[in-house]
Amino acid sequence: MSQLPANEPPAASEISLREGETCFGPLEAIPLGEGRAFALGERTLAVFRTCDGSLYATQHNCPHAGAALTAGLLGAVNIICPQHGWKFNLRTGVCQHDPAYRIRTYPVRVEAGQIIVTLPASYR
Numbered sequence: 233m234s235q236l237p238a239n240e241p242p243a244a245s246e247i248s249l250r251e252g253e254t255c256f257g258p259l260e261a262i263p264l265g266e267g268r269a270f271a272l273g274e275r276t277l278a279v280f281r282t283c284d285g286s287l288y289a290t291q292h293n294c295p296h297a298g299a300a301l302t303a304g305l306l307g308a309v310n311i312i313c314p315q316h317g318w319k320f321n322l323r324t325g326v327c328q329h330d331p332a333y334r335i336r337t338y339p340v341r342v343e344a345g346q347i348i349v350t351l352p353a354s355y356r
Contacts, residue, residue: 246344256347267302278302279347288322289338289349296333
Protein backbone atom coordinates (compact mmCIF):
# COMPACT_ATOMS: atom_id res chain seq x y z
CA MET A 233 0.00 0.00 0.00
CA SER A 234 1.28 3.44 -0.88
CA GLN A 235 1.45 6.28 1.53
CA LEU A 236 0.32 9.64 0.29
CA PRO A 237 3.26 11.59 -1.11
CA ALA A 238 5.16 14.12 0.95
CA ASN A 239 3.49 17.48 1.42
CA GLU A 240 5.38 18.87 -1.55
CA PRO A 241 5.38 16.47 -4.51
CA PRO A 242 7.75 17.39 -7.36
CA ALA A 243 5.20 19.51 -9.20
CA ALA A 244 3.43 20.91 -6.13
CA SER A 245 4.22 24.49 -7.12
CA GLU A 246 2.35 23.90 -10.39
CA ILE A 247 -0.76 22.41 -8.76
CA SER A 248 -3.78 24.46 -7.79
CA LEU A 249 -5.59 22.39 -5.16
CA ARG A 250 -9.20 23.33 -4.63
CA GLU A 251 -11.05 22.90 -1.36
CA GLY A 252 -11.39 19.21 -0.52
CA GLU A 253 -8.70 18.05 -2.94
CA THR A 254 -5.73 15.86 -2.03
CA CYS A 255 -2.70 15.08 -4.18
CA PHE A 256 -2.06 11.33 -4.49
CA GLY A 257 1.27 11.62 -6.34
CA PRO A 258 2.49 11.26 -9.90
CA LEU A 259 0.32 9.69 -12.58
CA GLU A 260 3.19 7.47 -13.74
CA ALA A 261 3.19 5.75 -10.32
CA ILE A 262 0.10 3.82 -11.48
CA PRO A 263 0.76 1.80 -14.65
CA LEU A 264 -1.99 1.39 -17.22
CA GLY A 265 -4.36 -1.43 -16.26
CA GLU A 266 -3.55 -1.32 -12.54
CA GLY A 267 -4.74 0.16 -9.28
CA ARG A 268 -2.96 1.34 -6.15
CA ALA A 269 -4.09 1.63 -2.55
CA PHE A 270 -3.34 4.80 -0.61
CA ALA A 271 -3.49 5.23 3.16
CA LEU A 272 -5.27 8.40 4.20
CA GLY A 273 -5.37 8.56 7.97
CA GLU A 274 -7.41 5.57 9.12
CA ARG A 275 -8.96 5.11 5.68
CA THR A 276 -7.63 3.46 2.56
CA LEU A 277 -8.63 4.58 -0.91
CA ALA A 278 -7.91 3.05 -4.30
CA VAL A 279 -6.97 4.79 -7.52
CA PHE A 280 -7.35 2.77 -10.72
CA ARG A 281 -5.85 3.60 -14.13
CA THR A 282 -7.56 1.61 -16.86
CA CYS A 283 -5.85 0.48 -20.06
CA ASP A 284 -7.25 3.49 -21.93
CA GLY A 285 -5.72 5.83 -19.33
CA SER A 286 -8.95 6.72 -17.50
CA LEU A 287 -8.63 7.30 -13.75
CA TYR A 288 -11.09 6.30 -11.04
CA ALA A 289 -10.90 6.77 -7.28
CA THR A 290 -12.92 4.51 -4.96
CA GLN A 291 -12.99 3.01 -1.52
CA HIS A 292 -10.35 0.29 -1.28
CA ASN A 293 -12.31 -2.58 0.25
CA CYS A 294 -15.24 -4.53 -1.10
CA PRO A 295 -18.39 -3.67 0.89
CA HIS A 296 -19.50 -7.32 0.82
CA ALA A 297 -16.49 -9.17 2.23
CA GLY A 298 -13.80 -6.54 2.76
CA ALA A 299 -11.36 -7.80 0.10
CA ALA A 300 -8.80 -5.36 -1.31
CA LEU A 301 -10.23 -4.22 -4.63
CA THR A 302 -6.78 -3.28 -5.94
CA ALA A 303 -6.07 -7.04 -6.02
CA GLY A 304 -9.07 -7.55 -8.31
CA LEU A 305 -9.35 -7.75 -12.07
CA LEU A 306 -9.58 -4.28 -13.63
CA GLY A 307 -11.73 -3.82 -16.73
CA ALA A 308 -12.61 -0.81 -18.86
CA VAL A 309 -15.00 0.66 -16.26
CA ASN A 310 -15.28 -2.14 -13.72
CA ILE A 311 -13.32 -3.76 -10.92
CA ILE A 312 -13.98 -7.40 -10.05
CA CYS A 313 -13.57 -8.32 -6.39
CA PRO A 314 -10.79 -10.92 -6.02
CA GLN A 315 -12.64 -12.75 -3.25
CA HIS A 316 -16.08 -13.43 -4.68
CA GLY A 317 -16.06 -12.15 -8.26
CA TRP A 318 -18.60 -9.38 -7.83
CA LYS A 319 -18.23 -6.60 -10.41
CA PHE A 320 -18.42 -2.93 -9.39
CA ASN A 321 -18.81 -0.04 -11.84
CA LEU A 322 -15.94 2.41 -11.25
CA ARG A 323 -18.03 5.39 -12.40
CA THR A 324 -21.15 4.80 -10.32
CA GLY A 325 -19.96 2.36 -7.65
CA VAL A 326 -22.96 0.08 -8.27
CA CYS A 327 -22.48 -3.68 -7.98
CA GLN A 328 -23.65 -5.58 -11.07
CA HIS A 329 -24.51 -8.70 -9.05
CA ASP A 330 -26.47 -6.98 -6.27
CA PRO A 331 -27.31 -3.26 -6.65
CA ALA A 332 -27.84 -3.06 -2.88
CA TYR A 333 -24.04 -3.13 -2.63
CA ARG A 334 -21.95 -0.27 -3.93
CA ILE A 335 -18.52 1.22 -3.49
CA ARG A 336 -17.90 4.89 -2.79
CA THR A 337 -16.44 6.79 -5.75
CA TYR A 338 -14.64 10.13 -5.74
CA PRO A 339 -13.91 12.74 -8.41
CA VAL A 340 -10.35 12.45 -9.75
CA ARG A 341 -8.32 14.55 -12.17
CA VAL A 342 -4.71 15.05 -13.27
CA GLU A 343 -2.91 18.36 -13.05
CA ALA A 344 0.77 18.88 -13.85
CA GLY A 345 1.20 15.10 -13.94
CA GLN A 346 -0.19 14.66 -10.42
CA ILE A 347 -3.30 12.69 -9.40
CA ILE A 348 -5.79 14.90 -7.56
CA VAL A 349 -8.80 13.38 -5.74
CA THR A 350 -11.70 15.33 -4.22
CA LEU A 351 -12.67 13.86 -0.86
CA PRO A 352 -15.56 14.48 1.53
CA ALA A 353 -14.89 16.65 4.59
CA SER A 354 -14.96 13.58 6.85
CA TYR A 355 -11.77 12.32 5.15
CA ARG A 356 -9.75 15.46 5.76
